[in-house]
Amino acid sequence: MAAPDSQRTDDWWRDAVIYQVYPRSFADGDGDGTGDLAGVRARLPHLAELGVDAVWFTPWYVSPLVDGGYDVADYRTIDPAFGTLGEAEKLIAEARELGIRTIVDIVPNHVSDQHAWFRAALEAGPGSPERERFHFRPGRGEHGELPPNDWPSQFSGRTWTRVPDGEWYLHLFTPEQPDLNWAHPEVRREHEDVLRFWFERGVAGVRIDSAALLAKDPALADFVEGVDPHPYIDQDELHDIYRSWRRVADEFGGVFVGEVWLPDAERFARYLRPDELHTAFNFNFLSCPWQADRLRRTIDDTLAEHAPVGAPATWVLCNHDVTRTVTRYGREDTGFDFAKKAFGTPTDLALGTRRARAAALLTLALPGSVYLYQGEELGLPEADIPRERIQDPMHFRSGGVDPGRDGCRVPLPWAADAPYCGFGSETEPWLPQPEGWAAYAADRQSADPASMLSLYREALRLRRSTEGFGDGPLDWLPAPEGVLAFRRAGGTVCVVNLSAAPVDLPAHRAVLLVSGALDGSGRLPADTAVWLRA
Numbered sequence: 001m002a003a004p005d006s007q008r009t010d011d012w013w014r015d016a017v018i019y020q021v022y023p024r025s026f027a028d029g030d031g032d033g034t035g036d037l038a039g040v041r042a043r044l045p046h047l048a049e050l051g052v053d054a055v056w057f058t059p060w061y062v063s064p065l066v067d068g069g070y071d072v073a074d075y076r077t078i079d080p081a082f083g084t085l086g087e088a089e090k091l092i093a094e095a096r097e098l099g100i101r102t103i104v105d106i107v108p109n110h111v112s113d114q115h116a117w118f119r120a121a122l123e124a125g126p127g128s129p130e131r132e133r134f135h136f137r138p139g140r141g142e143h144g145e146l147p148p149n150d151w152p153s154q155f156s157g158r159t160w161t162r163v164p165d166g167e168w169y170l171h172l173f174t175p176e177q178p179d180l181n182w183a184h185p186e187v188r189r190e191h192e193d194v195l196r197f198w199f200e201r202g203v204a205g206v207r208i209d210s211a212a213l214l215a216k217d218p219a220l221a222d223f224v225e226g227v228d229p230h231p232y233i234d235q236d237e238l239h240d241i242y243r244s245w246r247r248v249a250d251e252f253g254g255v256f257v258g259e260v261w262l263p264d265a266e267r268f269a270r271y272l273r274p275d276e277l278h279t280a281f282n283f284n285f286l287s288c289p290w291q292a293d294r295l296r297r298t299i300d301d302t303l304a305e306h307a308p309v310g311a312p313a314t315w316v317l318c319n320h321d322v323t324r325t326v327t328r329y330g331r332e333d334t335g336f337d338f339a340k341k342a343f344g345t346p347t348d349l350a351l352g353t354r355r356a357r358a359a360a361l362l363t364l365a366l367p368g369s370v371y372l373y374q375g376e377e378l379g380l381p382e383a384d385i386p387r388e389r390i391q392d393p394m395h396f397r398s399g400g401v402d403p404g405r406d407g408c409r410v411p412l413p414w415a416a417d418a419p420y421c422g423f424g425s426e427t428e429p430w431l432p433q434p435e436g437w438a439a440y441a442a443d444r445q446s447a448d449p450a451s452m453l454s455l456y457r458e459a460l461r462l463r464r465s466t467e468g469f470g471d472g473p474l475d476w477l478p479a480p481e482g483v484l485a486f487r488r489a490g491g492t493v494c495v496v497n498l499s500a501a502p503v504d505l506p507a508h509r510a511v512l513l514v515s516g517a518l519d520g521s522g523r524l525p526a527d528t529a530v531w532l533r534a
């Protein structure tokens with residue numbers, strides 16, 4: 001397959017389609033029930049045929065997997081469950097030969113409690129230089145029995161844990177993920193070295209985990225609702241950190257994508273100034289309900305906030321932390337909100353799938369880059385994981401109220417008739433595949449022109465071969481209520497019908513692709529999208 005044009009230029013990332021691989025659940029090469037790098041290498045042809053420009057791997061480093069690998073014990077070594085560094089290097093090179101770049105995931109806010117630095121800090125005791133790389137403090141209360149402050153956790157529960165010598169340490173996530181002290185020069189130096197380590201191994205980009213959380217209010221003062229700045233979100237010091245990261249990336253031509261959950265558009269865009277991060281995930285779009293006016297506003301706000309800093313937008317429908325798209329769009333409340341996750345929320349999967357197909361064409365027609373989470377191209381629904389099989393700490397820390405994120409992390413179905421749907425395991429995979437999973441298998445969908453997989457393949461093919469997609473201007477066209485219609489520079493028009501009734505199409509010369517089928521009178525049915533040549 002020929003490398004797409006965007007692969008040959010330095011600014012490939014401005015309009016790339018980037019596929020997210022969650023290695024544990026992508027494909028199992030050695031049969032032990034856990035996905036691995038051998039599995040990814042064997043499935044690279046799937047990614048090439050899909051036509052993606054890059055792959056982002058969620059963490060593949062040595063980790064006790066308390067938080068699915070976001071608890072890193074060693075940033076320079078691949079977890080033996082996934083493979084070896086040599087294999088990762090081969091994978092990076094083999095993908096590149098197929099025109100696919102690699103993005104790795106760096107987790108700078110915290111390490112695993114098994115990381116050498118944290119073990120040394122525990123051993124060295126209060127007042128030691130080893131503890132200064134973290135946030136250790138005495139407790140409050142008469143005997144230091146109360147945590148040093150009242151910060152709310154990102155994962156419900158406390159943000160402080162007491163160690164046997166009486167001091168407490170800060171962790172915005174689980175106790176097994178102690179937060180680093182980013183005011184410490186060694187912490188900064190170490191991460192810049194880690195960036196170099198991976199860029200030297202040929203990776204094209206780095207995804208930055210929890211990118212807006214690293215810097216903390218030096219006083220570690222209590223959180224006061226509504227008072228700015230927040231003591232640990234979006235502190236101004238972060239920008240200096242990312243400016244020096246940018247200098248490292250520029251040595252290699254590498255790029256960043258930040259995980260920045262910030263609803264404030266102006267604050268968000270500050271991370272994308274020309275000497276900071278190249279891009280950041282668009283979580284406002286991901287969270288937006290399936291409603292024309294809300295989506296239109298989110299798209300307009302996104303484009304308006306990115307324009308002054310010259311950064312391309314990103315379009316994201318799903319990732320390893322959120323509810324699968326077909327499930328979310330089939331619910332009464334089609335928006336995404338961590339706080340609203342609950343067991344047993346009803347969904348209409350046929351409706352959700354129709355909308356997810358339309359959303360795929362919408363997303364791929366917008367200006368900028370697109371992130372595609374593994375399994376979205378198969379239209380996988382969110383799985384109900386039996387309670388006794390749940391592994392996600394978000395579930396446990398919520399006292400069992402939040403179902404957690406395992407439902408979107410189920411091992412992929414590759415072959416309908418093979419054991420465990422061709423995931424590759426000879427033993428039960430680490431998360432159970434629900435009944436009916438075989439119907440989504442890639443081999444079955446590959447042969448079906450009406451499948452989600454065929455839709456994605458065709459959309460990506462057209463997106464690459466048609467002038468004016470990706471980065472560039474977007475012009476809204478007049479449209480009835482509940483309908484989004486816009487034209488891209490090359491003359492392609494995208495119409496998405498979010499109203500309840502079929503609508504007439506604008507004048508056009510050809511229909512390039514429809515997410516469903518036009519009705520007998522050539523009208524666009526509800527919850528359907530079309531690409532037209534005007």
Ligand code: NOJ
Nearest residue numbers: 067070107173209210321
């Ligand atoms: C965001 C990651 O996407 C999520 O999976 C993880 O639990 C947290 N950051 C903590 O690293």
